[in-house]
Amino acid sequence: MKIAKRGQWLQIAVPVEWSGLKIEDILKEKLHIPKSLLHEIRMNKGVKLNNDTLPWSNTVKTSDSLQIQLFVDEDYGLIPEYTDLNILYEDDHVLVVNKPANMDTHPTTEGQLGTLANAVAFHYQAQGIQTKVRHVHRLDQDTTGAILFAKDRLSSAVLDRMLERREIKRTYYALVHGIIKQKSGTIDASIGRDRHHPTRRRVSPSGQQAKTRFKVIEKLPSEQMTLIELQLETGRTHQIRVHMSHLGYPLVGDILYGGKEVFSRQALHAKYVQFPHPITNEVIQVEAPYMDVPPIFPQ
Known part of the structure; x- marks a missing residue:
């Protein structure tokens, strides 16, 4: 088309x-x-x-x-702020950005600065584009990797529907403590809030259904770590972190869920995102290179 x-x-x-x-x-x-x-x-x-x-x-x-x-002028919905962006893919309808660590995806309080969405608003402004900043999904503050934004109202609605139907595929790489013996597996365990901790989640029969698939990429016996690839069947808060901790292999650096503070953050990276283009339906696959220097993952 x-x-x-x-x-x-x-x-x-x-x-x-x-x-x-x-x-x-x-x-x-x-x-x-x-x-x-x-x-x-x-x-x-x-x-x-x-x-x-x-x-x-x-x-x-x-x-x-x-x-x-389709491209009517809209308020950005937040304050544009310059930050150097690692843009992975962009056209008139979608934008994929490689989020660094220690950065929120979007503001959680009015007037907040320093988020990826603020930087995207500045990027739009510099291009002369006046449209609301719409993230299709999000990543935790200390998780790096690919985040998809919709640049117009139709693309936003279509991509939201695709996300609900699991047509947007997100692939993560994580470094976990321990040597996983099995080559692959599926974790099907509901996740709910932890009543004893304001930000922590836990596996709970009364929680929301959550499903994670994983595959071993590389075993690191000398460090007693395993590099794994993961795909989400659902999108619950802290899903990968909770599921891997529940399995007995917490993410390296994820002290909230039992990991050791080897790094200053959890070793989790959104490596790939794949989605049908919201207008043309062409399949778009984008890879996000590691942003840490030196890299926290084996190459």
């Missing part, structure tokens, strides 16, 4: 498979525009076919140009 940003408008060259469809069917069934946004676009006459405003009951043909007013 050929798409282009033209000011506030997304321009789509109608592909062969859309020929004969009504404009409304394309908006609802092909682009998956949610009802609230669809209503707003309708009220603002935000759809054109070949630069003409036509009833949405009109059908399209191959090579027609469909225009949707």
Whole structure:
């Protein structure tokens, strides 16, 4: 599918498979525009076919140009602040950034600075883009790696739905204490709050369902550590840290869950993120290189 940003408008060259469809069917069934946004676009006459405003009951043909007013100006929702960003992938609709350690994903209090979202707002501002900063998922303050942002309202809605349906695949690398004998495994254990600690989570039958898959990448007998690859089937707070501690292999540096303070933080890195593009449906896979120097993981 050929798409282009033209000011506030997304321009789509109608592909062969859309020929004969009504404009409304394309908006609802092909682009998956949610009802609230669809209503707003309708009220603002935000759809054109070949630069003409036509009833949405009109059908399209191959090579027609469909225009949707998608890139309206919005408040960033936080204070832009310059921080050097390690950008892994960017187009008009999505942004993937490699988050460093000791940085929150987004502000948790009004006016907070120093977060990745503040830096993304500055990046948008420097590009002349006026849009709300929307993170699709988040990482703990001391976890590094790939974080996905949506740059427009439609991409945000579509990616949120993909996240719920587990269509966004996130792969983590972690260094844990102990030598894991099995090559791979699945941890299926519900996670809830720890009543005795304000920030800690624990495995609890009454908690939310949580599932983590892991695979051994490298055993380090001299350090009594194992490098593992993990994928989340769910996205609970501290899920990897809680599950690996519950299994008896806490993350190196994760003192909250039983790890030894070998490093100044838990040894956890979001290595890959893979997702269907919210507009074109093309599969995008992005790798986030380690940011620590010297690196805390074996190369």
